[in-house]
Amino acid sequence: MDPHRRPKGPVRDRGIPQKVLLLRILRERHHVYTDGHRGPAAERRARDEIQERAGIHARKLQALATHIPRPTSGHVCERGFCVIIHLDGADMRVLFATVLFDDRNFQPMGIYHLSASLKAAGHRTRVVDASSPKAVLKAIEEFKPRMLAISTLTTRYRLFQREICPEVKRAFKDIFIVIGGLHVTLMPESIGDDGIDAICRGEGDHVLVELVNRLDGDGDYLNTAGFWFKENGEVFKNPAAPLIADLDGLPMPDRGITDIYPYCRDIPIGIFITSRGCPFACTYCSNASLRELYPDTPGFFRVNSPARAVEEMELAVKRYGYKRIVIMSEVFGVQKKWLAEFAELYRSRIGLPFWCQLHPSMIDEERAEMLKEAGCATVGLGIEAGNPRLRREVLGRRVTDDQIVEGIRILHRYGIKVHAANMIGLPESDLESDLETIDLNLKAGVDFPDVSIFQPLPKTRLAERAVELGLFDGNYDDLPTTINPSAHETTRLDVPHKKVLKRLGFLFPIASKSWLVRRALPLLLKLPLEPLYLVAYKLATAWLKLRYQVGLGTSQLLNRQFYRMLLKYMSY
Incomplete structure (x- = not known):
């Protein structure tokens, strides 16, 4: 059968009002497969829905599902066949x-x-x-x-x-x-x-x-x-539509849409999101403002079921051959019961090393053990500021230095590396407080100290506070196109150490890994060596990202792919 030929037969002749019917059929048993669910119950729901919408008798639907051996449109779904029947009329x-x-x-x-x-x-x-x-x-x-x-x-x-x-x-x-x-x-x-x-x-x-x-x-x-x-x-x-409560009810993401770009298709890591929203309310983040858009909605933070999350990963890994998983949810594994079920499914069905993001207040022995058993290799953690007052009063992050240090030590005991997010140039900060952030990373033994120069985001509480303090004019035009220190522009805030902020950003990852460089910072910040510092920054961050997020190690230094990816990461 020509994969691009429209199917013939009674289905096309019945005058079905829909322009397209999409039937996902499993290779193994020819079951109808819909909305990420499978099995007899899902099959019945799918048939009932299609029968109601298109007027197809269930037995004829079964015959159609059984006798079409390949996709009529040429599109193959990850776990089975997508049968697309094009009817009269042009789809948009x-x-x-x-x-x-x-x-x-x-x-x-x-x-x-x-x-x-x-x-x-x-x-x-x-x-x-x-x-x-x-x-x-x-x-x-x-x-x-x-x-x-x-x-x-x-x-x-x-x-x-x-x-x-x-x-x-x-x-x-x-x-x-x-x-x-x-x-x-x-x-x-x-x-x-x-x-x-x-x-x-x-x-x-x-x-x-x-x-x-x-x-x-x-x-x-x-x-x-x-x-x-x-x-x-x-x-x-028009008012905002209600939040989507049942994330499992959404179709599987259409990853194939970016297959035309090799830098999307051939990357060895797969990015996934297992939740929407965030249970925390940091002042620099848009989640607090988004929550105000839904004042009468109690379920702002929602999660996929562990089964749906793992199934999505399994489908994508089979299709693209990922070597590592990156879970980019705002915060991962909030509920321990959820995490325990996820860990068991993930370990048995996927088993790849993965990166996920936690809040420092969440880390304890039990959660670290579950993450390790599942295959977690690296945890992203928001330190953000080393000064306790800035962290608590300015950023709204009620976590102590001791919690951060002890949490990282717990993760290290289970062999899990730490990728820490940090910000410099915050409202009410100065050079001394930013150096405290480097010191906290050193003390905790952070494996990958990442850094960004703070940029105010629209309608966030911290941006409004910067305006009130006269540090920012409230104009969001022409913000830097990246928050990395490698951006051509520096901060828009009138902080006292604005002139040395880019140099500090370039040296931050290295100083946070070396006490020797940390001690030399007062001198290094005075030297006009930004081009040299920029090269050092890009090399350090590219290597650390590939090592702790992508998962390429020293044994792959002679691999041609490593250098291609290194150049890409250095281009930020």
């Missing part, structure tokens, strides 16, 4: 645009989820690495989408708003441009910027499908929940 095309590897966003999980939801509803999707307007224009010319869906953070918003959106509108005036992400969610007034037709506030899995369905059917879309629209100069404001 959506082009996603984001900046990929340049933002360490080489596996854009948000786009994976949105694309999966749209495809399940019968629409077509593609993604473009929006490194320049030219790349986006070329993708639009080739794919001919009706919608351009942009996903961006604050640091890249102006690239799209100033360069890409106006260029796209000049060349393709009828294309519908929608922007989503944290920036527009917290700053919805961005709808007034030129070239933007809509912004998505909050989670888009369900509401983007609703919007695309309405646009595809030429229906009224201006009252779609979760969006603000602009039409003929008038702005239409």
